[in-house]
Amino acid sequence: MATQILLLHWKAVRIGLIPFVVAAFALPLIAVQGLGTTGGGALSLDAYRAVAAFQIFMPLFPLLAAAVGATLALSAWNWDHQQGHVYALSLPLRRWEYSLLKLGAGVVLALIPTGALLTGSLLATASVDLPTGLNAYPLDLTLRFLFASLLAYGVLFALASGTTKTATIVLTSLIVLPLVAEGMLGFMANFFPSIDQVSVVEEVFRAIWESPGPLRVFFGNWMLIDV
Amino acid sequence: MSNAIELDRVTWQAGKSFALKDLSLRVPMGSIYGFLGPNGSGKTTTIRLFMGMIRPRSGSIQVLDGTVPGDLPRVLARVGYVPERPHVYPGLTVGEALKYHSAFYPLWDEHWARELLDRLGLDAGRKIARMSKGENGKLLMLLALSQRPELLVLDEPTDGLDPVVRRDVMTAVLDYGSETGATIFISSHLVHELERICDWVGVLDDGELVAELPMQSFKNGIKRLRVQNAPALMPDAPFVLLSRQPSDGIVQGETWTVRGWQDPMRQYFEGIGAQVRDVIDLDLEEGFVELLRSSRPNNHRN
Numbered sequence: 001m002a003t004q005i006l007l008l009h010w011k012a013v014r015i016g017l018i019p020f021v022v023a024a025f026a027l028p029l030i031a032v033q034g035l036g037t038t039g040g041g042a043l044s045l046d047a048y049r050a051v052a053a054f055q056i057f058m059p060l061f062p063l064l065a066a067a068v069g070a071t072l073a074l075s076a077w078n079w080d081h082q083q084g085h086v087y088a089l090s091l092p093l094r095r096w097e098y099s100l101l102k103l104g105a106g107v108v109l110a111l112i113p114t115g116a117l118l119t120g121s122l123l124a125t126a127s128v129d130l131p132t133g134l135n136a137y138p139l140d141l142t143l144r145f146l147f148a149s150l151l152a153y154g155v156l157f158a159l160a161s162g163t164t165k166t167a168t169i170v171l172t173s174l175i176v177l178p179l180v181a182e183g184m185l186g187f188m189a190n191f192f193p194s195i196d197q198v199s200v201v202e203e204v205f206r207a208i209w210e211s212p213g214p215l216r217v218f219f220g221n222w223m224l225i226d227v
Numbered sequence: 228m229s230n231a232i233e234l235d236r237v238t239w240q241a242g243k244s245f246a247l248k249d250l251s252l253r254v255p256m257g258s259i260y261g262f263l264g265p266n267g268s269g270k271t272t273t274i275r276l277f278m279g280m281i282r283p284r285s286g287s288i289q290v291l292d293g294t295v296p297g298d299l300p301r302v303l304a305r306v307g308y309v310p311e312r313p314h315v316y317p318g319l320t321v322g323e324a325l326k327y328h329s330a331f332y333p334l335w336d337e338h339w340a341r342e343l344l345d346r347l348g349l350d351a352g353r354k355i356a357r358m359s360k361g362e363n364g365k366l367l368m369l370l371a372l373s374q375r376p377e378l379l380v381l382d383e384p385t386d387g388l389d390p391v392v393r394r395d396v397m398t399a400v401l402d403y404g405s406e407t408g409a410t411i412f413i414s415s416h417l418v419h420e421l422e423r424i425c426d427w428v429g430v431l432d433d434g435e436l437v438a439e440l441p442m443q444s445f446k447n448g449i450k451r452l453r454v455q456n457a458p459a460l461m462p463d464a465p466f467v468l469l470s471r472q473p474s475d476g477i478v479q480g481e482t483w484t485v486r487g488w489q490d491p492m493r494q495y496f497e498g499i500g501a502q503v504r505d506v507i508d509l510d511l512e513e514g515f516v517e518l519l520r521s522s523r524p525n526n527h528r529n
Contacts, residue, residue, distance in 0.1 A: 092303035
C-alpha cells in the first residue's frame with residue numbers, strides 16, 4: 001500500500017522534480033566553478049575570495065529547498081483534487097492513514113534532491129584546495145536543505161490537502177489578523193500610550209522568520225565553505 | 228432477511244437549496260436494487276453518504292453489518308464502487324491502475340482481473356487520460372469486480388456509454404451477481420435499463436424516498452384506470468391514488484393512476500357507486516413518471 005502510494009507520488013511529481021534534482025546536484029559544483037583555478041587543475045583559493053564567492057550562491061539553496069517542498073506538496077494532492085477526491089475516499093483506509101501515507105511518500109521523495117545535493121557538495125568540496133582557516137560543510141548544508149524542504153513540504157502539504165477556499169482563508173487570516181490586531185492596538189494606544197510601542201505585524205514576522213521561529217531555517221547560514 | 232445497506236432517518240443538507248430529509252432506505256442482502264430518480268434528486272449524495280464520503284447531519288447508516296463511518300475501512304474493503312464519473316488517476320496506465328488498486332483490497336483476484344481485462348478488451352499499457360468514456364467505464368467496472376466485493380455500488384454506470392459497451396458492462400455485472408450472490412445497488416435515471424435486471428426498486432425525488440418495494444410489486448401495482456361516475460371524495464381507498472384526471476371528451480370517464488392495485492379492488496368502486504371500465508398496465512417508465520408527478524407538492528389530484 002505504502003509502496004503503491006510512493007510510486008503514485010513519484011509518477012505525479014517526477015517531471016516537476018527532476019529539474020530540481022539536477023539543480024541540487026549542479027549548484028554546489030557551479031558555486032565552486034566560478035572561483036577560478038590555479039596550477040595543477042585544482043582550485044586554490046584565499047579565504048576571503050572563497051567565502052565571498054560562495055555567498056553569491058547562498059540564497060539559491062533555500063529557494064531550491066522551498067521549490068522542492070512546494071513541488072512535492074502540490075503534486076501530492078493534484079490528482080486527488082482533479083478527481084474530486086472520490087477515488088481516495090472510496091479506498092478502505094481512514095482519512096488520516098491515507099494522508100499520513102501520502103505525507104510519508106513525499107518525505108521519501110525529498111531524499112532524491114537531498115541526495116543529489118549531498119553528492120554535488122561532496123564532489124565540489126573535493127575539487128577545491130581549501131585555504132587554511134576554511135572548512136567545507138557538505139553534510140551540514142545537506143541536512144539544512146533536507147530540513148527546509150521538509151518544512152516547506154509539510155506546510156504546503158497541509159494547505160494543499162484542503163480546498164482552495166480553505167487555503168485562501170488560512171493564508172488571508174495569516175495576513176489580515178495581524179493587521180487587524182495592529183489597527184486595534186493603534187486605536188487603544190489613544191487611551192493607553194504604552195501600547196504604542198508594540199507592533200503586532202513586526203512581532204508576528206519575527207516569531208515566524210527569526211530564531212527560534214519555524215521558518216528561520218530559510219534565513220540561516222547556507223554556506224558550503226565557511227570559516 | 229438482513230440488509231446490505233440500511234439508512235435510518237438520515238438527514239443531509241447542502242446549502243439552502245438541496246437536502247435529504249429523514250431518508251430511510253433498506254437494500255436486502257443479495258438483491259439487485261435499482262435506485263431511480265431524476266437528475267438532481269439526490270441519488271449520488273445518498274451513495275456518497277453510505278460510502279462514508281460525506282457525513283450526515285443526523286440518522287444512522289449500516290453497510291454490510293458495519294456502521295458508517297465507524298467501521299468504514301472494514302466496510303469499504305468489501306464494497307466495489309463505480310462512480311458517476313471516472314475517478315481513477317489519469318496519469319496512470321490501465322496496468323498501473325490495477326496494481327495500485329489491488330494493493331488496498333485483500334480479496335483482490337488477480338487472475339480474474341486479467342481475465343476481465345481480456346474480456347472487456349482493455350489494453351494494460353494504455354494511459355487512462357487517453358481513454359474514451361466507454362473504456363473508462365469498463366476500467367471502473369473491472370476494478371470494482373476484481374475486488375470480489377460483497378456489495379457492488381454502481382452510480383449511473385452506463386450513462387453516456389454506447390450500446391455495445393453498455394451491454395458488456397451490464398453482462399459483467401450480472402454474471403458476477405449470479406455467480407457470487409453479491410448485492411448490487413444500481414443508481415440510474417434510465418428506467419428501462421433497471422426494469423430488466425432489478426428485483427427491488429427505490430425511487431428518490433427531491434431528496435425524499437417516494438417508494439421502495441420489490442420490482443414485481445412496482446410493475447404490477449401501478450395501473451391506469453378508466454372510472455365512471457366517480458364521487459369527488461374517496462373514503463378509505465385500498466390503493467394509493469397517484470393522479471386523477473377528468474374526462475377529456477374523447478375518453479369517457481375519469482383517468483386515474485393508482486399504486487398498489489389488485490383486481491379484487493374493483494368491488495370497492497361498486498361500493499361507492501362507480502365503475503371501473505378499463506385497467507391498463509403501465510410499464511416501469513410510465514409508472515415512475517406517475518409516481519414522481521404524484522409525489523411533487525404542486526400535483527393536482529382532482
